[in-house]
Amino acid sequence: MVSYALGLDFGSDSVRALLVDTQSGQEVATHVVYYPRWAKGLYCEPARDQFRQHPLDYIESTEQVLAALWQKAPAGAGQQVIGLSFDTTGSTPVAVDKDGVALALKPEFAENPNAMFVLWKDHTAVKEAAEFTDAANKAQENYLKFEGGIYSSEWYWSKALHVMRSDASVAEEVYMWVEHCDWLPALLTGKSHPEQLPMGRCAAGHKMMWHESWGGFPPNEFFKAVDPILDGLVERLPKDTYASDNAVGELTPDWADKLGLPVGIPVGFGAFDCHMGAVAANVKPGVLTKIMGTSTCDITVGTYQDVGDNCIPGICGQVDGSVVPGMIGLEAGQSAFGDLYAWFRKLVNGPAKQLIAQAPYIDEATKQKLAEDIDEQTLIVLSEEAIKFAPGQVGITAVDWVNGRRTPDADQTVAGAITGLKMGSGAAETFRGLVEATAFGARAIIERFREHNIAVDSVVAIGGISKKSDLVMQICADVWKCPIDVLESDQSCALGAAIFAAKIGGAYPDVASAQEVMASKVCKTYQPNSENSAIYDQLYQDYLALGAFVNGSK
Template identity: 50%
Template sequence: MNTPDNYVIGVDYGTDSVRCIIADTANGNEIASAVYYYPQWKEGLYCDAANSQFRQHPQDYLDGLEDTIKRALLQAGPAVAAKIKGISVDTTGSTPVAVDRSGTPLALLPQFRDNPNAMFVLWKDHTAVQEAAEINEHAKSFDTNYLQFIGGIYSSEWFWAKLLRIMREDEKVRAATYSWVEHCDWIPFVLTGGKNADEMKRGICSAGHKALWSEQWGGFPPNEFFSSLDPLLEGFTSRLFTTVYTSDQAAGTLSAEWAERLGLSKDVVVGIGAFDAHMGAVGGQIEPYHLSKVMGTSTCDMLVAPPAEVQDTLVAGICGQVNGSIIPGMIGMEAGQSAFGDAYAWFRKVLAWPLQQILPSSSIVDASTAAKLIDETVDKIIPELSKQAANIPNDEDAPLAVDWFNGRRTPDANQELQGVITGLHLGTDAPAMFKAIVEATCFGAKAIVDRFNEQGIPVKGLIGMGGVAKKSPFIMQMMADIMNMPIRIHKSEQTCALGAAMFAATAAGIFNKVEEAMEAMGPGFDATYSPVPEQVSFYAKRYEKYKALGAFIENPAATKADTQQLQHA
């Protein structure tokens, strides 16, 4: 029951940092918040971008968890701390790690302290492209289509591909590995004092969307599916799990150790974890058939619909559709783009290169001034590019880009694809290139909407959340024009953390179901971008060119007819 003075904590693990909020369950008001940037990630340790290797150390996660909660509690004061009822956590995903029998990530053991293969394999790590291709080919040899609920294509960003890659690559890690665990499942296990990997409660979110778990075949595909793919996977499902839980359920209560570390009661309920976009969709007050777009470094596009209406409809090429994965009792569907804000950040990095490489050794300004100039200029690059790009007249023959700078997530996962910018000439400047990149990310978003519509799941509205949605009117207006559909921007700056807080309140029994928490704690929307008719018609023509260029890139051995179509598009 929701009585006055109940508070909950939502913890949101992002790509660069972890943030937590303390929320009032009566109205969702943010009482306090804190952010912790992963120090080892910030230094670029254990990553190799050129080879698409992105790893994160579990110690950063633990340090960030304790630091942010304690600082937020300090801000809120002891009266609020005494009335904390629940904690729920969301994380990036699929971001799994190898653990021993106790459920301890191997990188927390001295012998694996600096081994990237013993760390969390971040969502955007694409080192398992070959393994994903093998899974896709292998699945064709079975009568049951074990890929049917994940869009028909297994991705290198996901659970089994990453596991197989690590098992093949590192004999020592393979020998020490007992199980394979998603970040969103591990943190609740830690907070509740888990000491046995077999007792870890796993969420339907990660299991259904990334690990091939389905009610349809009673859990995982049979052992034969994995053992015949590679003998290294023989019997591995027996070391995973048989039961899954929705995020409105409790993983347990705070262990004595963590209650003491955080200064909280042992009665605080810890909810089942989920992916950031899934809880973010709830924090952003998702509605049936409205695509909830969490727009950050990448995008995750979430849609929910009643099972009775979805029935046997399967949408090909998305990141799964799972009963109960976003809102219990609804079919949760996930899609997204592997690079969204990351595409803009890459272009900013390219433009900032001379500043960062040359200015520090300037003979005109001292090192301290140079550092301040670099920081100030880098911070202003995207806002100024947006301002200038917005003033560029429409031109059907302007530079054109495809947004696969980090591969393609959906529709139809293919992480081997690469981005491209074409139509450049000696008069092309930075704002024109930036506009082309923004167009490409919006075109990629439209391709996702088109796929849902074409395959029988109508998209009736758009909800925008995340840093890009809140900070860039230029990008959001272009999104509305290209989609030819209004996009509402959610008020909250921290929709993922707020969604986690809503689930914490539900798991703690303050609300009977998460929809009640959404209604009570959701702040609503503070902006709507509506399509401009003349822009809609212009971008419709550009979108056709985008699709033609993308088809050409995906198939370099295009027929002469395809090439001619591209040239005359």
């Protein structure tokens, strides 16, 4: 009898649903729905680094994406789903009340951005992140030693503290903060109440300072010393956390009816998108899985013997079971990758799009179509021109920190920089310099792993950029000096979620068995060019020097 696993991937802009045949591993149907409020730019202030998402965007999009999926899937497929799992961006927490209701779902908070999910890319909490880092460094037990030693403004506690300091109404009403990847499974299984809420290992270990060695989370006194406004919050969190090969509970009748799924199927513990993407990529020691999108997230794993008590500084955590059971999951990443290219596109397209918008002789529909065409074609044209240059030929060095630096050594106060511009520097030359900068930023992460005896022998790339740009991928292979495999699946993160769904649904005894059948195949491999790599070794030193200057002058 045919059975299906369902993976839902909640990205920055949209939710993607993927239906997979558990026996053949075939990706049967997929659909994408964009968040309507987010698409309008609501509740966000980019100039202030504020990025918020309304919980209704997630709820409504979940219903819409599955309704559309069943139109594409074989008849009756919804009733043959045996398990459902989620992945989300992170850290993306939301304030909930004493009944577990997200504050933005209450009428009095419905239009308050502080009552909404604080998206991973929200950097309003730089000051608070520094306070947590300072407190951990002064504590008898350094609660950040398994999270790279530096707390980030992209993470749970700094965001919670910043919002509570900024908004007394939220601070008064909040009972608990819940990560997006924990909130969704709890919602669908009827376990949103704080007394019932279970938590996944991934978010807790990588962003919330959870670790078994100190019995869960740091004590209340640690948080209270940072700011008394945090008093009691940590005591409301469960001490136990669970890997994603476990089920949170069963799908409730109400949600089963809304989503067209069987009542009572298991719903898995959620995790961050990059971690589940790595599962779809058959992650293993020595292989770095790189999710290449607006930002990047780098995931690898190590055995208990290989990692041991080795605390790697400047990364986004090392957590037992956060990726696959029985191994230490290690995370790093860049705060901007595709976002840097998008910034440059906006920069070069701005005047032309403004002229089009102001043209009195063009109707509105045509204006919109012209603007969309410009955006769609710009990076393609720039790539076609930039690929004609040899390494070092453009003479431009850039630093990729336009959205701060995630790793190595989190610092959201730093900024991007470009040097070497001359009268002959055109858009294509500058674009190539930016592409090289993102490759250098990724190399700094790889070298940090290697410096601390975590092998990176090859890279598996996931995400839109890996399938769209030969220029970017070949430069990366040359800079990293290792082969890069690109996965065939266009929905690798959702596929990872589906693999966990197949396991919790009983199709496989463990995740490894499910991966053997369901993990994505490789569609293309980029090999490094040794001559180019030798040149990039020298240019990388220029990148490091410019980065040191930016660090010193901030």
